[in-house]
Amino acid sequence: MDGKAVFRYFSAMDIVPRFFLYGETGEEADSRFLHIETIPDRSGPHGWRIAPHRHAGLLQLLLATAGGGHVQFDGADHPFTAPALVLLPPAVIHGFAFEAGTDGWVLSISLPYATELLAEDTLPEEASLLPLDAEALASHRVAQRFAELAEEFTGHRPGRAAALSAHLRLVLLALARLRAERLSAAIPAAPDLLLFARFRALVEQWYRQDRPLTDYQRALGLSEKKLAALCRTHAGRTPLQVIHARLLTEARRSLRYTSHSVAEIAYALGFRDPSYFSRFYRRMTGEAPRRGGR
Numbered sequence: 001m002d003g004k005a006v007f008r009y010f011s012a013m014d015i016v017p018r019f020f021l022y023g024e025t026g027e028e029a030d031s032r033f034l035h036i037e038t039i040p041d042r043s044g045p046h047g048w049r050i051a052p053h054r055h056a057g058l059l060q061l062l063l064a065t066a067g068g069g070h071v072q073f074d075g076a077d078h079p080f081t082a083p084a085l086v087l088l089p090p091a092v093i094h095g096f097a098f099e100a101g102t103d104g105w106v107l108s109i110s111l112p113y114a115t116e117l118l119a120e121d122t123l124p125e126e127a128s129l130l131p132l133d134a135e136a137l138a139s140h141r142v143a144q145r146f147a148e149l150a151e152e153f154t155g156h157r158p159g160r161a162a163a164l165s166a167h168l169r170l171v172l173l174a175l176a177r178l179r180a181e182r183l184s185a186a187i188p189a190a191p192d193l194l195l196f197a198r199f200r201a202l203v204e205q206w207y208r209q210d211r212p213l214t215d216y217q218r219a220l221g222l223s224e225k226k227l228a229a230l231c232r233t234h235a236g237r238t239p240l241q242v243i244h245a246r247l248l249t250e251a252r253r254s255l256r257y258t259s260h261s262v263a264e265i266a267y268a269l270g271f272r273d274p275s276y277f278s279r280f281y282r283r284m285t286g287e288a289p290r291r292g293g294r
Contacts, residue, residue: 033110034164036150039064042106043098052095052257055088057204059114060106061175062086065143067102071095073127083132083143085178090204092127093253105146107171111201114172136181140174195220196234199227200242207246208270213239248284251277255289262289 039062043050052072062071068081073094080086082104088094090111137143149167152160202216216239217227231239247269254265266277281289 032113035108036153037106039102039104048098048100050096052093054091054093057090057111059109060088062106064104067099069098078129083137085130087128093257140177142174145171145174196230203243203246210270
């Protein structure tokens with residue numbers, strides 16, 4: 001497969017659709033939403049190509065166990081060969097071009113549910129592709145964990161909700177261990193990681209609304225000093241810098257992937273005046289916002 005051709009195919013999409021799951025509109029995930037299916041079930045009917053799109057409020061994990069292809073997120077094209085893991089935080093624009101016959105799993109989890117279950121690890125902040133090896137896959141029983149979760153998901157047996165949570169915890173723990181090995185870093189175990197994950201979930205929910213920091217403090221039950229310390233420890237930034245970084249990421253995505261004007265993007269991101277948005281963008285990047293920019 002020609003990676004450059006795939007990249008051109010993805011980049012030709014001017015309007016980026018926002019889906020609940022790919023190809024499904026008009027739904028929103030509840031706070032404990034979970035969905036799992038095979039790569040062939042989702043991509044086969046679409047000719048093994050998933051055009052660039054995004055999901056609001058869903059964390060997605062794709063495990064390729066056979067085959068390969070190309071994944072694109074935020075404008076960059078990444079070839080991969082199974083086994084490989086793709087991590088896609090909420091709202092990241094992504095697309096796939098799979099080799100025919102690629103196998104594996106696609107797991108989608110609502111952000112509040114993922115936040116609840118990932119107390120031992122921060123949610124992935126950026127999209128990433130992790131090449132794996134067969135030994136690592138087998139030692140952590142990753143494919144088996146996904147298969148067991150899928151079996152429970154489709155079984156509809158008594159105690160399904162509790163069983164799904166248990167299986168999902170095992171999946172996420174296996175993936176956290178894989179990430180730790182790949183990144184040569186131990187899984188953080190600080191007791192306030194869940195609080196930081198909750199802060200990030202609120203940022204994802206509110207970043208377009210220009211809310212004061214006191215709203216975040218009140219929702220989390222934290223003082224100004226404690227919230228600042230939390231963000232400094234786990235992000236190396238102030239709370240406002242975390243919010244502004246998320247806002248800038250969305251601004252860049254909108255400028256690159258949509259046909260909206262700078263003014264339309266400014267209003268969609270909660271700015272009362274496009275000139276305020278332009279000043280914010282210039283301060284953050286050193287350049288003026290422009291269509292197709294990064």
